[in-house]
Amino acid sequence: MLLKSQEHLSVLKVIIITALLIIFTSSLSVSTDVDDSLAYIWPLPAQFSSGNDTLSVDPALCLSVSGKGSGLKIVEEAFERYKAIIFEHEVEGVNSHSVFNNFRKRRSRGFDIGTLKIVVHSDNEELQLGVDESYTLLVAKNEGLSIIGEATIEANTVYGALRGLETFSQLCSFDYDTKSVLVYKAPWYIQDKPRFAFRGLLIDTSRHYLPVDVIEQIIESMSYAKLNVLHWHIIDEQSFPLEVPTYPNLWKGAYSKWERYTVEDAHEIVSFAKMRGINVMAEVDVPGHAESWGAGYPNLWPSPSCREPLDVSKNFTFEVISSILSDLRKIFPFELFHLGGDEVNTDCWSSTPHVKKWLRDHKLTAKEAYQYFVLRAQKIAISKNWTPVNWEETFNSFASNLNPRTVVHNWLGGGVCPKAVAKGFRCIYSNQGFWYLDHLDVPWDEVYTAEPLEGISDPSNQELVLGGEVCMWGETADTSDIQQTIWPRAAAAAERLWSRREAISTGNITLTALPRLHYFRCLLNRRGVQAAPVLNKYAREPPIGPGSCYVQ
């Protein structure tokens, strides 16, 4: 059985590649109807071709998994999720009183697609930065003689298979006339892989607590846009919602006893995300943005009246950091760990007598002490087998002393990643002018055209840009409005991070991207995600008047 399917595969691959070559060299056939010339897949696959067939999908669609990874439940569970999405509307049943006779005829012939074949080559389900997310997808009519008809996804890893399933689900649409699920423009040949390995979304559970259910809704919606890193900014000055077993008073800094996450909750979030191919990158932001730590351990403050940054002069501070990182290491398997390091105002250090004395004793200026703090925290993270990520201020202030493994997280503006990669550091792009979702005045097209490789031409330097991240800071985002603030703009960035640069950077995006983004936003709505209208002047504004989802 297994061998046989492997054989099919090589055939599948050859066919897809040949088909793509033919179609790409002859350029995409452009129909006069603008809508039809676009592929309503978001983000746009690396390579694809389509035809003119319409295929029906059996509501009793079966899954057949093969390859070394066929025993992994990640694919099976994902298939069940997508099946529920694809068959959201009740499909015309055998017993229903239908007036749609055409469909009856089709029924008697059976459906074009009865089985989704998924081939996963590897049984390694470790999810890490750079995991192979590529896949090929073929949806074609089985002409009887072919061994590769119907729908087939082939991937090296389960995570590639997940991306293929998402794409497959976007090809399926409910047809209201026949009451059936159809794939238009078949045969589809798709060969796809992400442009960047790191495609992130930041959430902030310190400014507003987000219930576990809501975080899971966000993760689910990320998977629809093929984002793959949830950057969890857990703690900040306002609240400390996470349990840290070694220092059990830390979460006394939570807003209330109900607004907390247990270690098990965090595990649950990580595992929920993994089932969807999404890594969770935890952040413990030090030494600034940490006032809430002192609610449980006031010693961490320079003084009760001057509470931030964390007291650099005490060993206790680093003991606590080390213990937090030890506890978190057991929860977060992702190799990247975010240590923050942004917006550090060192006034409390120079104005608090015992810290000031310590600075003098160690012959450090406040600025040097900031560097000392960050580097010491980095060492702790590295000792726990983590790769540190730091906000760009650390790079801007003392680049040459940063650990060479550091990933620099840009946010303040443009031009930072070029500098970071020139010095050999890896970089994540989050230019606040475009990719801060709490900046409500940035329209979709500015999010879409922001380019992580801007100003970086050397290919070896380009490779140091891991990707980018959109940031949903939580000052004015809670359960009631977070999804509508994230979407649809996060999707614009998601395509930038996934799709080939050439494919999405030329031409008039109002014609090539906007209708597809409209479509994707409505798709999110259909899946129950509160994505806001695309065209409003400010993000998350209500629709300005009655109208179709597809034009608002």
Added chain:
Amino acid sequence: MWVLGVTERRVMGAFWVLNLVLFLVQVVGIKGAHGIGEHGVRIWPMPLSVSHSHKSLYVGKDFKIMSQGSKYKDASGILKDGFSRFLAVVKGAHVVDGDTSKLDQSRVLQGLNVFISSTKDELQYGIDESYKLLVPSPDKPTYAHLEAQTVYGALHGLQTLSQLCQFNFSSRVIEILMTPWIINDQPRFSFRGLLIDTSRHYQPLPIIKNVIDSMAYAKLNVLHWHIVDTQSFPLEIPSYPKLWDGAYSTSERYTMADAAEIVSYAQKRGINVLAELDVPGHALSWGKGYPSLWPSKDCQEPLDVSNEFTFKVIDGILSDFSKVFKYKFVHLGGDEVNTSCWTLTPHVSKWLKEHSMNESQAYQYFVLQAQKIALLHGYEIVNWEETFNNFGNKLSPKTVVHNWLGGGVAQRVVAAGLRCIVSNQDKWYLDHLDTTWEQFYMNEPLTNITKSEQQKLVIGGEVCMWGETVDASDIQQTIWPRAAAAAERLWTPYDKLAKEAKQVTGRLAHFRCLLNQRGIAAAPLAADTPLTQPGRSAPLEPGSCYLQ
């Protein structure tokens, strides 16, 4: 597991008496909690009567449902599903991995025994929604008890029980504080509605289901589905298959199977669906598929009163409705009818002349014709108040008048002997973003209605979520928490309602956070400040859910 038939109702009755006695013995010296939210009672909406003490219990790992002696057999699984949902929301907030077998077993509740006396599971207007809930004290735990006439009363009891449960961050199990609890509860009004509008914006099925879920949390029981309006006609009508050509787009539509799915989803949660077919105004979209329903191509509303086809179509629609919408009422709209197209269009104006009608008589003729058709399909009728205001004495006695324009209408309606639903727009229109939750809370349906036989004619009230600026992205945050304020007004006995809204602020904030915890995008309670409006405002700044 359904353990059949040994225990009789009488025995259950004795059980309640016994428990009440035990309870009274236990709580001698402890003041009964009759006030608003005193002693930390956080149930929303506040039940008819609540007594509790101060001991805590744990909910066992394998907490199960029993139904010893229950006559109700749960053939369609309504109770079983309701119990699964109960467990899901209770356990959904945090990972429950504490081991209750290691706790003092005398403090662990093993299950819930449900006794339902009616065998029927038909959901209809006016069914008995009462329930009694007893959560025992730690000295005699094992089972909590829930007694109800109908399975829908039992579902309300489960909602209440879910609000008593909370996650204990130390033991990692679910606990119930302040036991024993004895709760006796029933709604003040039989009709507790929320309107959604799928014509101004299409709402996808998962969104409608999410709205229904959240309604059940607040014990609302009627989803008034304003399906069609001027802007779009999203529903399939098999008898007239071109009607949904008036949808915004091919995919912004509901099949009849979708509608049936919504009705069934709602029914499983004890919620009726009141379908609305708004005629003769607000119906422009009908003509996309059948242009002859317009007076003319350039004067498209109201529906052509002179054309027999118009009434044939209404008959076809209501015939199709009656197969899916089983609630005893259908809403026929009848609001905001501007008849100028009738007088301006030659063939209609000729018809008016021939029938010796002026336009307002034609409006009356239209509404009454539609009423007759609805009655023939077995429906009782709801009409917006303009019909009453214009020709109240001509309306079918089976009409329920739906108030919206302002206060004072209900008293005139019930004085005329008709039934009424209260939705005065200044207080209960959710699209009025400047109306505060306090105003929603304080709006009293029985204002100035003192005679008890007239009070009975007010069947309830409804908050209206008109869809002009509401789509999938913001509907829940516009509905909640303000709809919850009205939900308490409609559920809780008048004497137990707060005399001033601010007395319930903490409890409502708590309910809003509970909605959030259950994944519902309820907005902050939001003060009315220059920067925020009371409806659907984003939080102004960082802070706790419980304080915003």
